[in-house]
Amino acid sequence: MTTTFADPTISRPSSFDALNKHERALLAPVFKWGRGVYLTIGGLGAIVAFGIYAYFVQLRDGLSVTGMRDTVSWGIYITDFVFFIGISHVGALLSSILRLTGAGWRHPITRMAEAITFAALLMGALMPIIDLGRPERVLNLILHGRLQSPILWDILSITTYLAGSTIFLLLPLIPDMALLRDKFTDAPTWRRWIYKIFSFGWRGTPEQHVRLERSMNAMAVLILPIAVMVHTVVSWIFAMTLRPGWNSTIFGPYFVAGALASGAASVVLAMVVFRRMYHLENFITLQHFKNMAALVLTLDLVYIYFNLAEYVTVAYKMEAGERAVLGDLFSGKYAGMFWITQFLGLIVPALLLVLPRFKPMTWLNRIRFLRPIPLAAAAAVSLAVSFAPTYIQSWIGYDLASLAFVFRLGAALLAGLAAVSLVPRLQAQPVTSFVIASGLIVVQAWVKRYLIVVPTLEHPLLPAGNTALTGTLYFPTWVEWAISAGAMAGFLLIYFLLSRMFPIVSVWETAHDKKVDEPIGASAHALKQPATASSPEV
Amino acid sequence: MLRKITLALMAALLAVAFHPIYVYAHAQDISISVGHEGFNHMADYVVEVEAGHEVTITFTYADGDLAADNPHQIQVVGPGLDLPTVSLSRDKPTASITFTPAQTGIINIYCIIPCVGMEFMTGGKIKAVPPENSGAPTFLALELAARDDGNVLAQAILHDSNGGPAAGALLVFKQRTTFGGELELGTWVTAADGSAVVAIPSMAGQTLEVSAEFAGGNGVGSTQVTANLTVPGLPAAHPIGALSAATPPPVLALILTIVLGSIWAAYGTVVFQVFRISKGG
Numbered sequence: 062m063t064t065t066f067a068d069p070t071i072s073r074p075s076s077f078d079a080l081n082k083h084e085r086a087l088l089a090p091v092f093k094w095g096r097g098v099y100l101t102i103g104g105l106g107a108i109v110a111f112g113i114y115a116y117f118v119q120l121r122d123g124l125s126v127t128g129m130r131d132t133v134s135w136g137i138y139i140t141d142f143v144f145f146i147g148i149s150h151v152g153a154l155l156s157s158i159l160r161l162t163g164a165g166w167r168h169p170i171t172r173m174a175e176a177i178t179f180a181a182l183l184m185g186a187l188m189p190i191i192d193l194g195r196p197e198r199v200l201n202l203i204l205h206g207r208l209q210s211p212i213l214w215d216i217l218s219i220t221t222y223l224a225g226s227t228i229f230l231l232l233p234l235i236p237d238m239a240l241l242r243d244k245f246t247d248a249p250t251w252r253r254w255i256y257k258i259f260s261f262g263w264r265g266t267p268e269q270h271v272r273l274e275r276s277m278n279a280m281a282v283l284i285l286p287i288a289v290m291v292h293t294v295v296s297w298i299f300a301m302t303l304r305p306g307w308n309s310t311i312f313g314p315y316f317v318a319g320a321l322a323s324g325a326a327s328v329v330l331a332m333v334v335f336r337r338m339y340h341l342e343n344f345i346t347l348q349h350f351k352n353m354a355a356l357v358l359t360l361d362l363v364y365i366y367f368n369l370a371e372y373v374t375v376a377y378k379m380e381a382g383e384r385a386v387l388g389d390l391f392s393g394k395y396a397g398m399f400w401i402t403q404f405l406g407l408i409v410p411a412l413l414l415v416l417p418r419f420k421p422m423t424w425l426n427r428i429r430f431l432r433p434i435p436l437a438a439a440a441a442v443s444l445a446v447s448f449a450p451t452y453i454q455s456w457i458g459y460d461l462a463s464l465a466f467v468f469r470l471g472a473a474l475l476a477g478l479a480a481v482s483l484v485p486r487l488q489a490q491p492v493t494s495f496v497i498a499s500g501l502i503v504v505q506a507w508v509k510r511y512l513i514v515v516p517t518l519e520h521p522l523l524p525a526g527n528t529a530l531t532g533t534l535y536f537p538t539w540v541e542w543a544i545s546a547g548a549m550a551g552f553l554l555i556y557f558l559l560s561r562m563f564p565i566v567s568v569w570e571t572a573h574d575k576k577v578d579e580p581i582g583a584s585a586h587a588l589k590q591p592a593t594a595s596s597p598e599v
Numbered sequence: 600m601l602r603k604i605t606l607a608l609m610a611a612l613l614a615v616a617f618h619p620i621y622v623y624a625h626a627q628d629i630s631i632s633v634g635h636e637g638f639n640h641m642a643d644y645v646v647e648v649e650a651g652h653e654v655t656i657t658f659t660y661a662d663g664d665l666a667a668d669n670p671h672q673i674q675v676v677g678p679g680l681d682l683p684t685v686s687l688s689r690d691k692p693t694a695s696i697t698f699t700p701a702q703t704g705i706i707n708i709y710c711i712i713p714c715v716g717m718e719f720m721t722g723g724k725i726k727a728v729p730p731e732n733s734g735a736p737t738f739l740a741l742e743l744a745a746r747d748d749g750n751v752l753a754q755a756i757l758h759d760s761n762g763g764p765a766a767g768a769l770l771v772f773k774q775r776t777t778f779g780g781e782l783e784l785g786t787w788v789t790a791a792d793g794s795a796v797v798a799i800p801s802m803a804g805q806t807l808e809v810s811a812e813f814a815g816g817n818g819v820g821s822t823q824v825t826a827n828l829t830v831p832g833l834p835a836a837h838p839i840g841a842l843s844a845a846t847p848p849p850v851l852a853l854i855l856t857i858v859l860g861s862i863w864a865a866y867g868t869v870v871f872q873v874f875r876i877s878k879g880g
Binding site for chain 1: 604608678704705780847848851852855859862863865866868869870872873875876877878879
């Protein structure tokens with residue numbers, strides 16, 4: 062476990078030398094802020110600033126600069142809101158469940174998860190206010206809010222969850238804050254001030270440990286039902302309206318399952334990024350990825366089950382109001398998006414997560430035509446031909462339009478074969494497989510929420526004024542994309558700053574853990590070994 | 600150094616973000632020349648007009664220097680407008696559109712015929728702003744009357760400073776809602792006798808508070824009046840259910856209070872533990 066300052070642009074505080082080996086490994090990102098940190102802050106800050114500019118345009122000219130109108134009055138702002146609230150579940154899930162079950166392997170990853178919750182909730186809570194158009198009208202929800210309305214329940218539950226998550230994040234940080242207060246003596250004044258305030262006079266006495274453990278256990282019990290409550294209430298905003306596509310009794314658990322899957326997948330992405338960026342190879346091991354992959358797989362399968370239950374029951378009855386929405390999703394203008402999301406975002410990740418557990422399929426390497434790059438290139442050419450412009454078709458003297466479907470089918474088959482050819486490599490590199498699966502699940506989570514919000518609004522039960530109920534009723538404008546990009550960048554910026562202000566892996570909790578030094582490129586056979594818990598909790 | 604560059608970059612971005620909108624004119628009668636290089640050769644032509652007052656835009660054909668005729672078809676798009684459209688060509692070098700913006704907001708001007716300068720022909724904007732409300736005083740009277748068909752008739756009459764009826768003025772009617780907010784019923788134009796009449800659905804026993812507003816502008820002052828009426832008869836039982844009532848059902852309020860109160864009390868206990876930690880355990 063070594064930490065070096067190879068980059069000459071990174072200043073090395075003298076207090077760093079006073080740290081022990083364990084602390085150096087985990088506190089290096091906090092002590093050293095090099096060029097990369099400022100570039101990251103600048104880059105993300107620029108996207109946030111562009112989002113603020115777009116919001117200023119929206120404030121100045123009104124919501125007419127968005128694609129939202131009378132019929133489709135919720136767009137990607139509410140999509141972002143549900144997405145952010147969804148991934149925020151992971152802090153509660155991982156920390157709470159793993160703490161209550163005494164899973165010692167959780168220590169290196171719980172803070173990553175809790176910080177995702179905190180950052181995602183901050184941005185998620187902002188999105189409905191942006192969606193309001195007139196932000197000062199949020200006061201009307203307090204002044205004239207109706208206790209009977211799910212909107213008010215949503216505000217109450219999100220506020221409660223944000224407060225609980227902040228406490229849940231802060232509690233295990235207290236000993237690490239005290240460590241930074243005592244050892245990072247040459248930190249900038251403002252940071253020393255933060256460490257002093259939030260270490261709450263921690264001296265590590267047995268009485269303080271007892272109180273901290275008691276508080277963390279209480280919050281672990283409390284935060285889980287609150288998290289479930291929050292996403293259930295978010296789903297009720299949709300389900301408590303008489304709208305096709307939303308009028309469902311399982312929307313609560315359906316949303317919770319989707320949120321947990323996307324949240325756990327986002328932790329896998331955070332793990333791989335921090336592991337590489339902060340050189341945490343000795344703390345985040347293959348075993349952690351295996352355990353998280355099992356969790357993501359379980360949640361993904363549960364979410365697939367809920368998808369099946371939700372769509373099959375409605376489609377079997379095909380009630381008149383639902384027919385138009387399902388028609389758009391299954392075979393209409395959203396069909397491509399819907400089926401790609403279901404397949405690439407749910408089924409394929411499940412296969413990728415389970416793939417390393419199978420016997421290595423090296424025999425696939427012996428099939429000569431199974432080579433990923435030529436197959437992918439052929440798929441791309443086939444797809445491009447299917448979209449060939451008319452003048453190219455007239456140039457070659459052949460009408461390709463009638464064969465477009467054949468070319469697209471061919472492209473899909475070739476892409477599938479390219480994916481199959483990658484199987485032996487993914488089995489040999491299980492982390493890559495897990496990361497691709499997690500990335501697909503996170504992207505799926507956003508697109509799926511778009512498909513929940515928009516198609517339903519395009520099919521109101523009552524005729525909507527002078528609006529034509531066919532064609533594209535909503536597509537986000539550059540203002541909405543810019544604000545959404547700003548929100549995503551804001552989330553990443555908050556998360557990045559948290560990881561640079563405080564240790565992203567708990568120093569005091571991992572101090573007594575048994576080190577699991579399994580190399581990351583270990584044989585896939587290692588995946589068949591049972592998960593080992595590390596030492597008892599502090 | 601890098602930190603300074605980052606800060607300077609962010610400051611520059613924020614400065615760009617909050618730059619003021621450029622206003623080139625403030626008038627109710629506007630002249631715009633239309634050519635293959637855009638409107639008045641400006642891609643972001645912005646004019647302010649007063650909402651609620653008649654606006655006339657005169658378009659002039661500006662492609663006389665081209666060898667061939669380059670006709671334009673100009674369309675004005677905005678809230679409350681019924682897509683007024685005019686055509687311009689070498690044979691018809693001027694045309695005008697007259698309309699009254701019913702509300703504030705952005706009104707866009709487009710040319711809808713593709714031509715060599717199409718990329719310049721979508722940038723015309725007019726900003727309808729609230730009218731200036733100073734000038735000669737006006738007087739507004741409002742009367743509410745319940746009818747047998749369940750509606751309440753609200754009749755507002757606007758008089759000018761000489762006591763004569765003010766015809767063609769825009770009146771905005773609003774109704775106070777059960778929950779304390781204001782519901783805008785719409786905008787009506789006064790008739791020749793200065794009156795505008797609105798039928799408001801009501802229920803027996805309901806108390807209505809209705810207001811009518813004239814925004815003024817174009818040298819005339821604004822005015823506003825409010826009237827109340829309780830519709831005769833006994834109120835009917837609410838037909839939908841407790842969740843639609845004005846006040847929350849006590850059981851729901853109790854459940855929410857107990858659940859949220861318990862959670863926040865638990866938070867308080869944890870915060871108290873942290874306080875004890877700060878005191879040394």
